[in-house]
Amino acid sequence: MRKMSILSMAFAAMTLTASAATPQFDKILSKAKSAATSSTTGDAAGNSLSSVLGTNKASESDLVGTWKYNQPGVAFTSKNVLAKAGGQVAASTAKSKLKSSFSKVGIQGSNTQFTFNSDKTFTGKLRGKSLSGTYTYDPGTSKLTLKTALVSLPCYVQKSTSGLSLLFESTKLLKLFQTGAQLSGNSSLQTISTLCKNYDGMRMGFDLKK
Numbered sequence: 001m002r003k004m005s006i007l008s009m010a011f012a013a014m015t016l017t018a019s020a021a022t023p024q025f026d027k028i029l030s031k032a033k034s035a036a037t038s039s040t041t042g043d044a045a046g047n048s049l050s051s052v053l054g055t056n057k058a059s060e061s062d063l064v065g066t067w068k069y070n071q072p073g074v075a076f077t078s079k080n081v082l083a084k085a086g087g088q089v090a091a092s093t094a095k096s097k098l099k100s101s102f103s104k105v106g107i108q109g110s111n112t113q114f115t116f117n118s119d120k121t122f123t124g125k126l127r128g129k130s131l132s133g134t135y136t137y138d139p140g141t142s143k144l145t146l147k148t149a150l151v152s153l154p155c156y157v158q159k160s161t162s163g164l165s166l167l168f169e170s171t172k173l174l175k176l177f178q179t180g181a182q183l184s185g186n187s188s189l190q191t192i193s194t195l196c197k198n199y200d201g202m203r204m205g206f207d208l209k210k
Helices: 002-049 079-085 088-105 170-180 187-198
Strands: 065-076 113-116 121-126 129-138 143-147 152-159 164-168 202-209
Touching: 065 079, 065 088, 065 152, 065 164, 079 088, 088 187, 088 202, 152 170, 152 202, 164 170, 170 187, 170 202
Parallel strands: none
Antiparallel strands: 065 113, 065 202, 113 121, 121 129, 129 143, 143 152, 152 164, 164 202
């Protein structure tokens, strides 16, 4: 009888312990789930912000150095424009299409680069064709203007995960290809032009790394 009483008490104690532990365990699971959701949301928000001009500004000293082409760069003029275009998915889709067009016209890391000097001069290669001149940069607006003997080209600088992005309006990017890379009448250039028309408020260009 005494043994049964002891067993009953032990069972009751185990039941109470498990009962008390359950809310604690549920609380731990809830915190873990919340942390995972927060991390995923944060990553998505970070990716979206990197696709909006002016969110990751570069200083003038950030420009100095030699930057080689890594992949196409894409950004929208505002968060509202990005949302209307379809969010981060639209930016990724546009970048993928741009990558194909760049590849067809011969843009590669080995033949496309820009070197910005502290004395406001720059040199570079676009599809292996040399270009040089001077530049001006406004860190407040992120506007960079490249000036060569033939043309003056405004673009925007954005910090990217790999380094810097140079982003142009479609007409300015096409002009850069036509004057700097000596391309004209290329079907891939038409694809680039059409792509930008399909995404209002999009700027495109180059993601660069040192």
